[in-house]
Every structure is written in C-alpha cells, then in structure tokens.
Amino acid sequence: MTSANAPSSPSSPAGNGLVKLTRKDFQSKSEVRWCPGCGDYAVLATVQRLLPEIGVARENMVFVSGIGCSSRFPYYMETYGMHTIHGRAPALATGLKVARPDLDVWVITGDGDSLAIGGNHTLHMLRRNPNLKVLLFNNRIYGLTKGQYSPSSEQGKISKSSPMGAIDYPINPLQFALGCQASFVARAVDVDKGLYDVLLKAHQHKGTAYVEILQNCVVFNDGAWFDLRDNKETKGKAQLVLVDKQPMLFDNGSKGIGFDRATMKPFVIDLVAEPARKGEVLIHDETDPAGMMAHVLAGMSYPQFPVPLGVLRRHTRPTYEDMVQAQHQKAAEKGVGDLKKLIYSGDLWDVR
Amino acid sequence: MVSRADTPSSTPTKKPVIETKQSVVIRFAGDSGDGMQLTGTEFTRAVAIAGNDIATFPDYPAEIRAPVGTLAGVSGYQLHFSSENIHTPGDAPDVLVVMNPAALKRSLAELPRGGMIIANSDAFTDQNLAKVGYAANPLEDGSLDGYRLFAVAMEAHCKNALAGLEGVGFKEISRSKNMWALGLMYWLFNRPVDKQLEWLTDKFKKSPAILEANLRVFKAGYAFGDTVELFHETYQVESAPMEAGTYRNVMGNQMTALGLATAAVKAGVPMFFGAYPITPASDVLHNIAKFKSYGVTTFQAEDEIAAICSAIGAAFGGVLGVTVTSGPGFALKLEAMGLAVMMELPLVIIDVQRAGPSTGLPTKTEQSDLLQALYGRNGESPLPVLAAQSPVDCFTTAIEAVRMATRYMTPIVVLTDGYIANGAEPWKLPDVEKDIAPIEVKFRTDPNGYQVYARDPQTLARAWVKPGTPKLEHRVGGLEKDFLTGMVSYDNVNHQKMVDVRADKVLRIRQDLPPSVVEGAQDGDLLVIGWGGTYGALKQSVQRMASAGKKIGHLHLRWLNPLPADLERVFARFKKVIVCELNGTSKSGGQLWRHLRAELLVPALYYTKVQGTPFTTAELTAAFEAVLRGEPAPSSLKV
Numbered sequence: 009m010t011s012a013n014a015p016s017s018p019s020s021p022a023g024n025g026l027v028k029l030t031r032k033d034f035q036s037k038s039e040v041r042w043c044p045g046c047g048d049y050a051v052l053a054t055v056q057r058l059l060p061e062i063g064v065a066r067e068n069m070v071f072v073s074g075i076g077c078s079s080r081f082p083y084y085m086e087t088y089g090m091h092t093i094h095g096r097a098p099a100l101a102t103g104l105k106v107a108r109p110d111l112d113v114w115v116i117t118g119d120g121d122s123l124a125i126g127g128n129h130t131l132h133m134l135r136r137n138p139n140l141k142v143l144l145f146n147n148r149i150y151g152l153t154k155g156q157y158s159p160s161s162e163q164g165k166i167s168k169s170s171p172m173g174a175i176d177y178p179i180n181p182l183q184f185a186l187g188c189q190a191s192f193v194a195r196a197v198d199v200d201k202g203l204y205d206v207l208l209k210a211h212q213h214k215g216t217a218y219v220e221i222l223q224n225c226v227v228f229n230d231g232a233w234f235d236l237r238d239n240k241e242t243k244g245k246a247q248l249v250l251v252d253k254q255p256m257l258f259d260n261g262s263k264g265i266g267f268d269r270a271t272m273k274p275f276v277i278d279l280v281a282e283p284a285r286k287g288e289v290l291i292h293d294e295t296d297p298a299g300m301m302a303h304v305l306a307g308m309s310y311p312q313f314p315v316p317l318g319v320l321r322r323h324t325r326p327t328y329e330d331m332v333q334a335q336h337q338k339a340a341e342k343g344v345g346d347l348k349k350l351i352y353s354g355d356l357w358d359v360r
Numbered sequence: 361m362v363s364r365a366d367t368p369s370s371t372p373t374k375k376p377v378i379e380t381k382q383s384v385v386i387r388f389a390g391d392s393g394d395g396m397q398l399t400g401t402e403f404t405r406a407v408a409i410a411g412n413d414i415a416t417f418p419d420y421p422a423e424i425r426a427p428v429g430t431l432a433g434v435s436g437y438q439l440h441f442s443s444e445n446i447h448t449p450g451d452a453p454d455v456l457v458v459m460n461p462a463a464l465k466r467s468l469a470e471l472p473r474g475g476m477i478i479a480n481s482d483a484f485t486d487q488n489l490a491k492v493g494y495a496a497n498p499l500e501d502g503s504l505d506g507y508r509l510f511a512v513a514m515e516a517h518c519k520n521a522l523a524g525l526e527g528v529g530f531k532e533i534s535r536s537k538n539m540w541a542l543g544l545m546y547w548l549f550n551r552p553v554d555k556q557l558e559w560l561t562d563k564f565k566k567s568p569a570i571l572e573a574n575l576r577v578f579k580a581g582y583a584f585g586d587t588v589e590l591f592h593e594t595y596q597v598e599s600a601p602m603e604a605g606t607y608r609n610v611m612g613n614q615m616t617a618l619g620l621a622t623a624a625v626k627a628g629v630p631m632f633f634g635a636y637p638i639t640p641a642s643d644v645l646h647n648i649a650k651f652k653s654y655g656v657t658t659f660q661a662e663d664e665i666a667a668i669c670s671a672i673g674a675a676f677g678g679v680l681g682v683t684v685t686s687g688p689g690f691a692l693k694l695e696a697m698g699l700a701v702m703m704e705l706p707l708v709i710i711d712v713q714r715a716g717p718s719t720g721l722p723t724k725t726e727q728s729d730l731l732q733a734l735y736g737r738n739g740e741s742p743l744p745v746l747a748a749q750s751p752v753d754c755f756t757t758a759i760e761a762v763r764m765a766t767r768y769m770t771p772i773v774v775l776t777d778g779y780i781a782n783g784a785e786p787w788k789l790p791d792v793e794k795d796i797a798p799i800e801v802k803f804r805t806d807p808n809g810y811q812v813y814a815r816d817p818q819t820l821a822r823a824w825v826k827p828g829t830p831k832l833e834h835r836v837g838g839l840e841k842d843f844l845t846g847m848v849s850y851d852n853v854n855h856q857k858m859v860d861v862r863a864d865k866v867l868r869i870r871q872d873l874p875p876s877v878v879e880g881a882q883d884g885d886l887l888v889i890g891w892g893g894t895y896g897a898l899k900q901s902v903q904r905m906a907s908a909g910k911k912i913g914h915l916h917l918r919w920l921n922p923l924p925a926d927l928e929r930v931f932a933r934f935k936k937v938i939v940c941e942l943n944g945t946s947k948s949g950g951q952l953w954r955h956l957r958a959e960l961l962v963p964a965l966y967y968t969k970v971q972g973t974p975f976t977t978a979e980l981t982a983a984f985e986a987v988l989r990g991e992p993a994p995s996s997l998k999v
C-alpha cells in the first residue's frame with residue numbers, strides 16, 4: 009500500500025530518541041486479571057522484558073488478539089492493541105500488516121481461538137506469510153468459558169462438556185502449522201527461560217512466526233504439561249531442546265535422537281549404554297529448505313520421545329506485504345492517482 | 361406473419377423504409393453458452409455512444425452452464441434505448457432475439473402481440489423443442505401468427521461466412537451466432553458499424569484467427585439485413601436530449617469501485633479492500649483490483665469474515681477499510697460489524713443484495729437485506745445505512761459512505777442490488793476537481809489530553825489515531841470501554857452511557873442530510889416511498905401519473921439509518937403513503953414499511969414483490985391507481 013506512514017525507527021525506542029525503555033514501560037495501567045498462578049503471567053513478563061531489546065519503537069508495536077484468557081494480553085501492554093473477536097485475530101492482523109507494513113504486529117491466541125474457531129484464518133495466515141509474530145497459548149482447555157475440552161485436549165479428557173471423556177482426536181498445532189507451509193515454527197514452555205530466545209528468534213524472522221507456548225491453566229487443566237514443565241524427575245527426559253546445527257541431545261546429553269532410514273522413523277539412542285553411536289545423533293538444521301525433519305520432530309511426543317522445544321523450522325520466503333508492495337510499485341510506474349484518467353476512460357462520447 | 365428467407369438474394373433490391381421510434385426494448389435470449397450477455401452489452405455500447413438514453417436488465421441463471429437447451433439455462437439481456445430520458449429497462453420487449461426454443465418459451469408471454477421475434481431456426485430441432493415441451497415447431501405451426509416472426513437459420517449463415525477459414529470447426533461456428541445477431545441488429549437499427557469493428561479488432565488483437573471469424577460473422581449478419589428482402593422497415597432511434605457533457609456507459613458494480621477509488625484519492629488516505637468472491641458482488645472486486653495506482657489494496661480473503669476483519673485491522677492502521685459482499689456473506693460479517701461499532705473505526709460494508717434466504721436466487725435481484733443491515737447484530741449496535749438508487753448513483757453513494765464513515769468514525773452499510781449492479785446507464789462524467797468535494801480526514805497526533813473515547817462535540821466521533829504515533833498508544837476491542845478513557849469497563853451505568861452515545865452518534869448524521877425531495881406532486885392523494893434500485897421504475901410510474909393530473913408524489917430514501925428528520929412533515933402533505941420495495945411477503949408487508957411504521961407510527965400501505973425481477977411500470981401504475989380509487993393495492997402476483 010502506498011502508505012504515507014514513516015517507517016519505524018529503531019534508534020528511538022521511546023519515540024523521543026533519548027531513553028532506552030525498560031520492562032515497566034510496556035506495562036499498561038490495566039490491572040492484570042488472570043487467575044493467580046496462571047502461566048500467562050510468565051509469558052507477559054517475558055514479552056515485556058524482550059520488547060525493549062528488539063530495536064523497535066514502542067509506538068510501532070501492535071498486539072492483536074482474539075477471545076480467550078490469553079487474548080486479554082493486549083490490554084496489559086502499553087503499546088497499540090486490539091482485542092477482537094473469537095478466532096479472527098489472524099485476519100485483522102493480516103489486514104493491518106498489509107495496510108501498515110512498517111508496524112511490528114504480534115498476534116496473541118489460544119488453542120480454542122486459533123485451532124477451533126480460527127483454524128481457517130490460521131491456515132491462510134500461515135500460507136500467505138505476512139510478517140506477524142503469533143503466540144499460541146496452548147493449555148489444552150477452554151479456560152475463559154470455565155473448562156470445556158479444546159481441540160488440543162487429549163482423547164478421554166474429562167471436562168465439563170465431556171463427562172465421559174472427550175472423543176475428539178487432538179490436533180498437533182505444529183504439525184498443522186507445518187502443513188500450512190508456515191515459514192517459522194517453534195515451541196516453548198511458558199515458565200522456561202527458553203521462551204525468551206524463541207521469541208527473539210521469532211521476531212528476527214521475516215515472515216509469519218508461529219510459536220506454540222505450552223501454558224498451564226492452573227484452574228481448569230493444571231498439570232497439562234506436567235512431565236516436561238512441572239515434574240523435575242521427568243523434565244530432562246521429556247524435553248528435547250533444539251539448537252541449530254547442534255546434535256539433538258537430551259536428558260543432560262545422555263540420550264540422542266537418531267533416524268532409521270530403512271523404516272523412516274526416529275529413535276532414541278542411549279549414549280550411556282552405547283557411546284559409540286554418538287555419530288548417529290541427528291544434527292538439527294532449522295533452516296533446511298525441505299523441512300522434512302521438522303515434520304518428524306513435530307510428531308514426537310512424550311513418553312515415546314522427548315518433546316522438541318525451540319525452533320523446528322525457519323525458512324525465509326517473501327512476505328505477503330512485500331509482495332503486495334511490489335505490485336503497487338509496478339502499478340505506480342504507470343502514474344499515480346490521476347482521477348481524471350480514471351474517470352475519463354473507456355468509450356466516451358460528447359453531447360453538445 | 362411468418363417470413364422465411366434463408367438464402368439472401370445476391371442483389372439488394374429496394375431499400376426498406378426507415379421508421380423513427382421514440383423507444384425500443386430489445387431482449388436477447390439464448391442458452392447460457394450462447395453469449396447473450398456479450399451481445400447485449402455490445403449493442404448497449406453502440407446505442408449509448410450514439411447518444412440514446414439507456415437502461416438495461418441482464419438476467420442470467422445461477423449456473424455457469426445449465427443443461428443446454430433447457431428453460432433453466434436461458435440467459436437474457438434486455439436493453440431499453442430511447443430518444444427520451446428513461447429510467448427503466450422497459451416492462452416488455454418490442455423485439456425478441458431468441459437463439460433456441462427455450463428462450464422463446466421463457467420470453468414469449470411478455471412480448472406484446474405484434475411484437476417482433478427474430479429466431480435462430482437452426483436451434484428449433486425436434487430434440488430442442490421436446491426439451492421444453494413444444495409438441496410442434498412454433499416457428500412453423502402458425503402459433504406465432506400474431507407476431508412479426510423472422511425465422512433465420514443463423515448457424516447456417518455463420519457456416520457460410522466462415523467457410524474456408526482455417527481452424528474454425530463446428531463449435532466456433534455455433535458460438536459465433538451471437539455476433540451474427542449483433543450484426544443484424546446494427547442493420548435493423550441503423551447503427552454505423554465502424555466502432556464495433558474497432559472494438560472487435562482491439563478485443564481479439566492477440567488472436568488473428570478469432571478476430572477474422574468475428575469480423576466475418578458480424579459483417580455477414582449486417583449484410584443479411586441489407587440483401588434479404590425480409591424486413592420491410594428498419595428503425596431509427598434519435599439521440600436523447602441529454603445534458604451537454606462527456607458521457608460513458610457504466611454499470612453499477614463498476615461505479616461502486618470507481619466511487620471507492622475516487623474517495624481514496626479525495627481523502628488522501630490509502631484504501632484497503634477485503635473481499636471474498638460472491639455473486640453478484642464480485643465485479644466490484646474485479647474492477648477495483650485494477651486501481652492499485654489509486655492507493656487501493658485489494659485482498660481476496662479466505663472467507664467473508666476474514667474479508668471484513670482484515671478491513672477492520674487496516675482501519676485501525678489508519679487506512680480506509682472497505683468490504684463488499686452479498687446477502688449470505690453479509691450475514692457472516694455481522695459479528696465483525698459489531699466489533700467495528702464497538703471500536704468506533706471507519707469502515708464501509710457494501711451489500712449487493714440478491715434474492716434470499718440462504719443461497720436463494722443468487723443471480724436475481726431483491727432488497728431483502730434491509731432489516732439485516734439495520735438490526736442484524738447482537739446487542740445494541742446501530743450503524744448508518746444508505747442505499748444507491750441507480751448504476752450511476754453507486755458512485756455517489758460510495759463516496760458519501762467513505763465521507764460519513766470517516767467523519768463519524770463508524771462502520772457504515774451501503775446497500776445496492778443485483779439489478780443496479782449489473783444494469784447499465786450513461787454517465788455524464790463529473791469535473792473531478794469541482795464536482796467532487798475533498799474528503800477531510802484528520803488523524804490525531806497530539807498526545808496532550810488524549811482520551812480514547814473523548815468525542816468531537818458536533819459529530820460525537822472519537823479521534824482516529826494511527827499506530828506509529830508516539831505517546832498515543834492505546835487499546836481498543838470488543839469489551840465495553842470506559843466512556844472517556846477507553847479502559848475496559850464493566851460498570852453498569854457506563855454501559856448505558858456508551859450504548860446511548862453510540863446511537864446518538866449515528867443520529868447526528870441527520871445534521872448533514874439535505875431536505876427530502878419529493879418528485880411529482882408535492883402534496884395530495886398519494887406519496888410513493890421507495891429506496892435503492894427501484895428508483896427508476898417508481899419515478900417513471902409516478903411521473904406518468906402525475907403528468908396525467910393525478911395528485912401523486914414520489915420520495916426515494918437514500919438514508920435508511922438515520923431516517924431524514926423531515927419525513928413526518930413530508931408524509932403529512934399526503935392523504936396516503938405507500939411503501940414499494942422488492943422484499944417482504946404478500947401478507948406481511950415490506951422491510952422499509954416495517955421500519956417506517958416502527959420509527960414514525962405512519963399508517964402506510966405497502967406494495968412488495970419478490971420475483972427476482974425489478975418492478976414493471978405497469979404493475980406499479982395498476983397498484984397506485986387502485987389505491988387512488990380507494991381499493992387495496994393488488995398483490996404483485998396478480999398483476
């Protein structure tokens with residue numbers, strides 16, 4: 009779009025070119041109203057710590073959300089923001105980003121918002137690849153409506169709307185995102201410090217970054233991520249922290265992930281028992297253009313495998329808004345905004 | 361009278377006489393694959409450029425290619441052209457050009473006795489006749505004796521014309537008969553062919569073989585009239601007394617797109633246009649997609665909801681958000697409209713109405729989305745609604761909508777309909793500087809004393825702030841907000857205040873509306889009320905009766921919400937009021953009728969029709985005459 013808006017200026021984070029902002033500058037006056045102990049607090053704090061560091065002026069940031077507990081997020085941010093309607097945040101954010109490519113646009117959504125009512129918009133956002141940062145708060149439950157099973161709830165889930173257990177097969181958000189040709193796919197735990205790095209990388213990526221945050225709803229689904237989040241005994245075994253160009257090791261380096269070419273299946277190598285097999289451990293390559301291994305990683309779940317955290321896929325392709333701009337520039341080569349030309353075209357005749 | 365002459369005599373003999381007509385209504389009808397819409401639009405262009413006033417009514421099936429030769433597959437295009445100023449595509453055709461038995465069967469009832477039928481006799485095969493239940497060939501059995509019938513073997517003529525041309529098979533021959541018919545019409549109505557030859561040459565410049573075929577067939581159709589002693593007269597329609605100026609032939613959807621782009625330029629603000637394809641609105645998207653250099657970005661969304669939501673997102677970003685749709689798509693957008701009401705952002709929603717409910721009759725016209733536009737959201741969520749009344753008026757209405765949406769910081773609904781969207785009329789081109797006022801759009805940049813919901817005292821609009829403006833960071837959203845600060849507020853009294861002020865803001869638009877204008881009698885026995893695309897038919901009917909001395913006037917409402925403040929006073933000047941619209945049911949009245957009764961307690965009568973077609977002047981006149989005699993208005997089914 010031929011927008012008259014000035015591009016963001018990283019040199020003036022506070023908009024006045026003088027003061028470096030802090031976490032406090034991103035806290036709005038609205039009182040935060042999540043339940044005590046909710047995982048959302050940790051994410052909010054991490055984002056507010058991150059934003060002063062990313063070199064974007066505060067006035068150029070916009071947080072857009074749908075409906076759900078996590079979607080109250082924009083109200084708590086001292087940035088521009090929109091709290092919209094259920095499931096539609098990707099559509100609003102896409103419109104905003106296309107209209108205003110100069111803005112830094114973040115989308116806050118949950119498993120119900122993004123994967124149930126907003127599944128269609130999520131799909132199309134991901135394939136179009138506008139430069140949006142999407143934080144999916146996945147707590148595997150509907151919290152705001154007080155505890156119904158969600159699209160990511162496990163089968164058999166007992167909830168208010170499934171007294172005999174949910175029979176819906178759960179969706180795997182990252183497999184879904186990869187299937188939608190997402191250019192950046194990552195996962196982090198709400199309370200882990202890995203979230204900061206993942207969000208930083210998401211921001212650096214030019215394109216839609218889809219980050220699944222494993223978030224705990226302390227009231228309606230406490231312990232949804234118990235093995236890899238809360239239980240110190242299992243945490244090491246349950247998390248595979250991915251590091252680009254590094255071997256996929258976990259459980260304090262005692263285990264690794266290998267891949268059997270004959271069966272096309274990943275497997276766990278016990279490096280304590282078989283140290284000689286260290287060479288078989290896969291090296292993570294998040295930028296691999298084919299991205300085949302990202303699909304394999306996204307499909308791994310505990311206890312058969314550790315759950316991959318970090319960036320699964322990062323692949324650069326043109327952003328939607330850049331392609332829109334390119335078409336505008338091409339159209340502009342023929343002249344801009346001559347109304348007379350617009351109206352006085354086609355077959356004209358004169359009456360005297 | 362049956363005339364048959366399938367072999368043109370080689371030497372033209374005596375020239376037929378030229379009869380001058382005031383108005384002619386031609387209907388082209390054939391299979392949906394016969395190219396009738398193209399023939400119609402091309403001939404429309406020819407008569408428009410010759411200075412006739414025109415009105416058209418394209419009427420095509422919902423299926424792209426309905427089963428060949430069936431009644432369901434008939435595609436028609438009616439053109440009314442005149443040396444007078446006209447406002448409707450004509451109640452009934454004078455000339456019927458039919459390509460097959462189905463087309464004849466569908467249209468014959470409307471052709472007055474003595475009317476002209478030009479029929480493609482090649483398509484009147486036993487099989488095609490049987491498909492539509494003709495036991496005998498009507499071209500031969502004398503059943504059309506009351507008409508002036510010209511049965512012409514068009515396909516055979518095309519075949520002759522294309523003989524020896526390489527790459528032309530049976531399919532191309534059959535497909536070209538519409539050009540042949542067009543050629544014959546040029547001859548019959550004494551139109552110079554040069555322009556048409558130019559257009560064809562331009563259109564097919566990339567494929568010389570097809571160009572050659574089209575030129576040959578078109579010329580053959582023309583020559584046929586010239587060389588066959590079949591027609592005893594040809595017709596001339598003089599140019600109409602139009603105001604001096606430069607003209608162009610335009611259609612409603614095209615004008616909506618032009619109006620929007622013009623508004624973007626006049627406002628100096630870029631436009632974001634989100635849409636999802638839907639009949640009969642898609643042409644707005646097609647047209648505006650070409651206007652990138654006017655600051656318009658088009659976004660083909662994944663669905664109707666994303667189309668409006670993306671436009672709201674863009675509006676938050678400080679650009680003009682627009683979305684276009686038709687009835688079912690409008691229903692899908694309602695929740696998002698409520699969000700825009702709550703966030704108080706400017707947004708234009710255009711509904712090109714079609715016959716419902718549900719999928720209804722997607723290619724047929726209706727005005728049945730009025731109540732949906734006025735009331736179709738959860739909660740108290742009023743928004744302004746206005747309607748365009750003719751193809752050209754779509755331009756003015758689109759500009760007005762952008763002006764009001766930005767002035768009052770509100771989503772606004774524009775209602776057009778399938779009839780004016782696809783109908784054509786001549787447009788006297790405006791002076792882009794003088795005739796179209798600039799649209800003043802202000803963005804707040806001053807952080808001093810900024811409150812999200814502080815309002816302009818005159819318009820009650822809140823300030824529009826572009827993200828990127830330092831120190832004005834703020835949040836908006838669907839939750840109720842504090843009257844001033846815009847913080848989320850669950851306060852009960854605050855909610856009532858916000859509901860009231862949002863409604864008051866819409867009512868404030870009244871201050872910008874001009875006084876209502878009644879056409880025809882200014883007071884007396886009957887006031888005819890209409891809105892939207894019925895303007896032409898109502899105007900023409902009332903005009904005729906008023907000039908015949910009847911005390912009848914016509915008020916056409918552009919603004920449906922808010923209603924003009926002077927309506928009660930205008931109503932009081934007449935003994936009776938009748939509200940005419942293409943919606944409602946025979947027994948329960950129309951939608952504007954209900955709205956007016958609810959708002960003004962006016963004991964109005966109603967006349968409604970939902971048959972997928974516009975009003976005819978005949979049925980309106982009959983209804984008004986009945987009411988003037990003190991009888992109830994007849995049902996549209998009985999006229």
Ligand code: SF4
Binds near residue numbers: 043045046047147226
């Ligand atoms: S209901 Fe659950 S997700 Fe919602 S705020 Fe409370 S703890 Fe957090």
